[in-house]
Amino acid sequence: MTRIISIVNQKGGTGKTTSTVNIADYLARTGHKTLIVDMEPQSNATLYLGIDPLSLELSVSEALLKKEIGLDEVILSTNTENLHIAPAKVSLANTDLNLADKPDKQYRLKEKLSRVKSRYEYILIDCPPSLSLLPVNALVASEEVIIPLQPKYLSLEGLKQLKVSLEKTREELNPSLKILGILFTMVDMRLKMTKYCIDIVRDYFGDKVFKSTIRVCSKLNETPVAGQSIFVYSPSSKGAKDYKSVAEEIIERGNLFYRKSLFRLLCPQLEDKTFLNAS
Ligand SMILES: Nc1ncnc2c1ncn2[C@@H]1O[C@H](COP(=O)(O)OP(=O)(O)O)[C@@H](O)[C@H]1O
Numbered sequence: 001m002t003r004i005i006s007i008v009n010q011k012g013g014t015g016k017t018t019s020t021v022n023i024a025d026y027l028a029r030t031g032h033k034t035l036i037v038d039m040e041p042q043s044n045a046t047l048y049l050g051i052d053p054l055s056l057e058l059s060v061s062e063a064l065l066k067k068e069i070g071l072d073e074v075i076l077s078t079n080t081e082n083l084h085i086a087p088a089k090v091s092l093a094n095t096d097l098n099l100a101d102k103p104d105k106q107y108r109l110k111e112k113l114s115r116v117k118s119r120y121e122y123i124l125i126d127c128p129p130s131l132s133l134l135p136v137n138a139l140v141a142s143e144e145v146i147i148p149l150q151p152k153y154l155s156l157e158g159l160k161q162l163k164v165s166l167e168k169t170r171e172e173l174n175p176s177l178k179i180l181g182i183l184f185t186m187v188d189m190r191l192k193m194t195k196y197c198i199d200i201v202r203d204y205f206g207d208k209v210f211k212s213t214i215r216v217c218s219k220l221n222e223t224p225v226a227g228q229s230i231f232v233y234s235p236s237s238k239g240a241k242d243y244k245s246v247a248e249e250i251i252e253r254g255n256l257f258y259r260k261s262l263f264r265l266l267c268p269q270l271e272d273k274t275f276l277n278a279s
């Protein structure tokens with residue numbers, strides 16, 4: 001079974017790309033076949049993995065726009081075993097406009113992924129900081145969403161708006177979409193606002209908030225320049241510990257979803273609650 005997860009937040013600088021790359025790298029290092037789809041015109045995830053977007057002939061953009069180009073022609077392997085990337089280049093910036101009048105404009109990524117997804121256990125889609133057609137394509141292609149969030153007051157307003165657009169996408173385009181988890185990033189517990197924000201979001205979203213949080217870590221800031229994940233650049237850093245912990249939680253939450261679905265299939269007459277009590 002393939003889990004397709006979008007990493008989304010319409011705000012820039014919340015840790016989407018850092019989370020996508022490091023979680024994917026951890027999953028691959030622990031033996032899971034993993035694909036990153038870079039849906040961001042600035043190509044940060046592509047650069048992060050040491051690939052120069054200017055050297056690319058084909059990217060996600062061409063696969064989205066041209067019927068005859070499949071993602072298998074676009075996907076590249078990386079320095080990490082089991083980790084592949086469908087890279088982005090700057091042409092992705094015009095893709096929204098070029099898709100705008102196409103009747104299947106929201107379904108292009110889903111359709112292209114359907115032909116390669118069986119090769120992977122995890123597909124992580126790094127979204128741009130907007131709610132335009134690119135992230136909509138990502139949300140339509142995914143079943144799960146991770147929302148990286150900085151514990152700041154203004155982030156809470158953004159989270160409300162994001163929740164509304166996720167609900168709209170679920171109602172209109174993809175009924176299977178669910179929030180896998182809200183991930184607090186760049187956490188500095190010395191700041192009063194940090195605990196305040198985390199408590200508010202936990203009160204409202206309950207266990208939809210990951211138990212693990214990502215602390216501020218200067219090494220994480222340096223990894224894109226090095227073109228390496230935190231597990232290579234600084235394996236004993238706070239950043240490596242925190243991303244290991246959240247990736248383990250993602251694996252475990254997936255196992256729980258799977259056990260729940262299997263239980264529903266086998267015992268449809270029993271309440272979901274019974275399963276939870278029994279587990
Ligand atoms: N936990 C962290 N500690 C310190 N810096 C971080 C951390 N997470 C991300 N950063 C830095 O913050 C900036 C924004 O992160 P990024 O992942 O690019 O956000 P987004 O993809 O949401 O725009 C980058 O410079 C990145 O290196």
Ligand SMILES: [Mg+2]
Nearest residue numbers: 016017040044
């Ligand atoms: Mg980014």
